[in-house]
Amino acid sequence: MSTPTGYQVTVDTLDDEAKTWQQESNALEQGQSTVAALAFNRIEAGVFQIVVDAHTQVSQVIAGRAGEGAAECERIAGLLRRTAAGYEQTEGAAAASFRLLQK
Amino acid sequence: MFDATQYSQISDRITGKLAEIPKHQESVQAEVLRLANEWYIPSWLAESIVYLGEKLWELANWAINLLNEVIEGLGAPVMFWETAYKWESARGIFTGVAAELNPASLGSTGDWKGAAATAYTTAITPQSAAAARLGASSDKVSGALQACAVSGLAFYAGVLLLVAQFVMSQIAAAAATATGVAAPVGLLASLSSGAFTLGAIVALVGTLSALLGVQASQLSTIHGEAEDGTAFPGGHWPVVAGA
Numbered sequence: 001m002s003t004p005t006g007y008q009v010t011v012d013t014l015d016d017e018a019k020t021w022q023q024e025s026n027a028l029e030q031g032q033s034t035v036a037a038l039a040f041n042r043i044e045a046g047v048f049q050i051v052v053d054a055h056t057q058v059s060q061v062i063a064g065r066a067g068e069g070a071a072e073c074e075r076i077a078g079l080l081r082r083t084a085a086g087y088e089q090t091e092g093a094a095a096a097s098f099r100l101l102q103k
Numbered sequence: 104m105f106d107a108t109q110y111s112q113i114s115d116r117i118t119g120k121l122a123e124i125p126k127h128q129e130s131v132q133a134e135v136l137r138l139a140n141e142w143y144i145p146s147w148l149a150e151s152i153v154y155l156g157e158k159l160w161e162l163a164n165w166a167i168n169l170l171n172e173v174i175e176g177l178g179a180p181v182m183f184w185e186t187a188y189k190w191e192s193a194r195g196i197f198t199g200v201a202a203e204l205n206p207a208s209l210g211s212t213g214d215w216k217g218a219a220a221t222a223y224t225t226a227i228t229p230q231s232a233a234a235a236r237l238g239a240s241s242d243k244v245s246g247a248l249q250a251c252a253v254s255g256l257a258f259y260a261g262v263l264l265l266v267a268q269f270v271m272s273q274i275a276a277a278a279a280t281a282t283g284v285a286a287p288v289g290l291l292a293s294l295s296s297g298a299f300t301l302g303a304i305v306a307l308v309g310t311l312s313a314l315l316g317v318q319a320s321q322l323s324t325i326h327g328e329a330e331d332g333t334a335f336p337g338g339h340w341p342v343v344a345g346a
Binding site: 031 | 179
């Protein structure tokens with residue numbers, strides 16, 4: 001096949017970008033589980049308890065944000081993949097009708 | 104800096120010294136009673152020796168209770184230190200995402216145009232900024248935990264010196280019983296130096312609590328930043344509108 005032009009470039013670019021967003025979604029998910037594992041669970045820390053409690057809360061909220069980020073990046077990846085698929089379908093249909101005309 | 108090896112030595116020595124206190128408590132008591140019953144000790148003197156012995160016994164009980172409370176947190180500084188390192192790896196993940204979601208390399212949508220395409224391209228920067236914020240917050244949490252670990256090390260190093268001093272005051276009390284009629288002077292000196300030492304431990308706890316309070320409020324500030332509207336509209340990760 002010759003150098004892709006027009007819609008093919010758009011489809012390829014959107015697919016590539018979808019891959020990036022999916023990767024970053026996975027990375028944020030990893031960040032979420034890393035941080036969630038850091039919350040000190042029910043430990044007795046005496047005089048340090050005040051820090052332990054504040055730390056548990058901050059790790060929960062940061063893990064929560066990371067989880068939301070993973071979901072949003074995945075949603076964006078999906079949007080890009082659907083858009084790319086839509087282009088392919090439209091162009092495919094157009095090409096098919098064109099071939100019919102040529103017969 | 105926090106030195107894990109040094110910390111574990113301090114920690115072991117504190118628990119070791121703490122275990123000595125009840126043993127000395129028993130032996131001081133035995134010596135005091137032995138002396139009070141010596142034939143050459145007049146009854147009025149025996150009474151004051153017994154009285155001082157009771158006070159030394161109570162002081163040792165106070166020391167044991169106080170130190171048992173103090174060592175409840177003995178595991179915390181090491182845990183803070185190790186967790187601080189893990190926060191740095193979380194920071195690496197988040198800043199990596201922030202760098203990858205780069206508006207300069209993403210958002211070339213080719214023929215794709217219109218509302219959805221615009222919504223997508225304008226969304227890249229806020230997504231990247233949100234990840235960068237999580238990276239910055241993780242770094243700050245790590246810093247706060249490191250500060251707590253270092254304060255904890257300094258605190259327990261101070262406690263170790265004072266516990267050792269307290270044990271010395273108990274040894275001095277036992278030795279004072281060998282001085283016969285002069286014993287009350289030595290017992291009183293041990294009592295006051297022991298009480299002074301415990302007071303110093305209480306003061307150290309106060310200083311540490313103040314330092315930890317600062318770090319706890321720093322953690323609350325970071326907590327607030329993870330809900331702040333600039334990077335997280337409505338307290339949540341930014342959502343691409345119309346996409």
